[in-house]
Amino acid sequence: MDNFQYLNGRLCAEEVPVSRIAEEFGTPTYIYSRDALERAYLDYAQALEGRDALVCYAVKANSNIGVLNVLARLGAGFDIVSLGELERVIKAGGDPAKVVFSGVAKREDEMRRALELGIHCFNVESEAELERLNKVASELDKVAAISLRVNPDVDAGTHPYISTGLKDNKFGVAIDDAVRIYRYAHSLSHLDVQGVDCHIGSQLTEIAPFLDALDRLLLLIDTLAEQGITIKHLDLGGGLGVCYTDEVPPSPQEYIGAVIDKLGDRPLKLIFEPGRSIAANAGILITKVEFLKCTEHKNFAIIDGAMNDLIRPALYSAYMEIIPVDIREEGEARCFDLVGPVCESSDFLGKDRQLNIEAGDLLAVCSAGAYGFGMSSNYNARNRAAEVMVDDNQVHLIRKRETIADQLRGEAILPG
Numbered sequence: 001m002d003n004f005q006y007l008n009g010r011l012c013a014e015e016v017p018v019s020r021i022a023e024e025f026g027t028p029t030y031i032y033s034r035d036a037l038e039r040a041y042l043d044y045a046q047a048l049e050g051r052d053a054l055v056c057y058a059v060k061a062n063s064n065i066g067v068l069n070v071l072a073r074l075g076a077g078f079d080i081v082s083l084g085e086l087e088r089v090i091k092a093g094g095d096p097a098k099v100v101f102s103g104v105a106k107r108e109d110e111m112r113r114a115l116e117l118g119i120h121c122f123n124v125e126s127e128a129e130l131e132r133l134n135k136v137a138s139e140l141d142k143v144a145a146i147s148l149r150v151n152p153d154v155d156a157g158t159h160p161y162i163s164t165g166l167k168d169n170k171f172g173v174a175i176d177d178a179v180r181i182y183r184y185a186h187s188l189s190h191l192d193v194q195g196v197d198c199h200i201g202s203q204l205t206e207i208a209p210f211l212d213a214l215d216r217l218l219l220l221i222d223t224l225a226e227q228g229i230t231i232k233h234l235d236l237g238g239g240l241g242v243c244y245t246d247e248v249p250p251s252p253q254e255y256i257g258a259v260i261d262k263l264g265d266r267p268l269k270l271i272f273e274p275g276r277s278i279a280a281n282a283g284i285l286i287t288k289v290e291f292l293k294c295t296e297h298k299n300f301a302i303i304d305g306a307m308n309d310l311i312r313p314a315l316y317s318a319y320m321e322i323i324p325v326d327i328r329e330e331g332e333a334r335c336f337d338l339v340g341p342v343c344e345s346s347d348f349l350g351k352d353r354q355l356n357i358e359a360g361d362l363l364a365v366c367s368a369g370a371y372g373f374g375m376s377s378n379y380n381a382r383n384r385a386a387e388v389m390v391d392d393n394q395v396h397l398i399r400k401r402e403t404i405a406d407q408l409r410g411e412a413i414l415p416g
């Protein structure tokens with residue numbers, strides 16, 4: 001959160017006081033720092049300098065085209081999981097030749113568009129998908145570059161909802177079946193086997209599970225080579241964690257350094273798909289305290305941001321740091337649950353927080369740049385938040401606050 005710091009008791013986004021942004025754009029609003037995004041991306045790019053490599057930002061973490069454009073200008077690639085994400089990348093000026101396409105249920109129309117644009121690689125997750133892709137590619141008279149997403153069966157040691165590398169989940173193909181499926185892929189006329197792919201989970205705070213997965217993939221690559229199938233690239237997915245409170249995840253340099261050490265002199269191109277570690281700490285969500293409701297048992301701060309704006313606390317019991325935008329010089333901190341207007345008991349952004357606040361104060365939810373706006377919804381018919389990007393002392397609106405008219409567009413009542 002280096003780009004969000006207090007200056008004389010006032011929280012600033014880069015050089016701009018956050019309270020000024022709230023005044024101009026209202027609340028709740030997501031605020032991103034261009035510099036933070038760029039530095040997080042460059043941490044990866046620089047650790048890979050001199051190597052054949054691609055850093056494919058995972059669009060799902062934050063798919064605003066303003067965010068994608070900042071990364072595209074630096075030469076980033078993109079990891080997509082839908083046609084919508086692909087069109088966003090193109091609209092943002094991303095290079096389709098640097099796009100990898102993940103996801104368990106790619107539709108024919110999605111495959112077709114990706115083939116027409118000439119993406120770098122499809123990360124295929126099943127035999128049925130291989131067959132569908134081969135058919136679509138042959139109809140277009142094209143050859144699709146593919147990797148198989150292999151499930152290495154390692155425990156990422158993270159929340160079960162965001163752990164994806166174990167045997168019993170829907171992603172990828174089991175490592176024990178991989179050789180057979182690679183041989184099948186190799187036999188299909190309109191597929192070109194290029195890589196091996198995996199993604200074992202998200203918010204990992206240790207390097208060990210990544211390296212365990214890597215060991216298994218390298219064995220697989222050697223077995224494939226013995227069978228005449230040459231793997232050119234290795235895609236290790238995303239998953240590097242960030243600091244939300246007191247976690248100390250490895251830096252991209254440490255992680256990539258360890259991967260490169262293990263690779264030795266193998267001539268493999270490396271692909272990474274970081275999402276959270278690029279976007280999370282480049283963003284905050286600001287919200288206003290509407291009322292304080294203090295009862296015998298509990299103090300509630302009722303805020304105008306809700307689970308529809310930021311669902312991570314409700315969905316994963318995720319802890320997100322919440323800090324005042326302007327620090328009060330008088331008064332005392334009390335313990336609050338920070339709850340929103342949505343009619344659900346799980347509608348909270350934080351629990352048991354010591355805060356010195358009054359109605360009307362602004363709060364910032366930290367590390368909200370990834371899986372924040374992108375997972376927001378219209379639940380309770382609430383308009384989705386505005387998004388702005390700060391660039392030094394400039395503030396750019398990169399998504400207008402939704403209106404009721406926006407919400408109603410496309411809906412209809414029955415005739416008569």
Ligand code: LLP
Nearest residue numbers: 058102199202203238239273274275276371
């Ligand atoms: N590649 C693939 C194939 C993925 O499924 C994901 C994330 C990524 C890359 C990026 O992973 P990252 O570097 O962001 O960890 N909504 C959850 C996180 C879900 C992650 C899903 N896949 C959360 O808010 O914690």
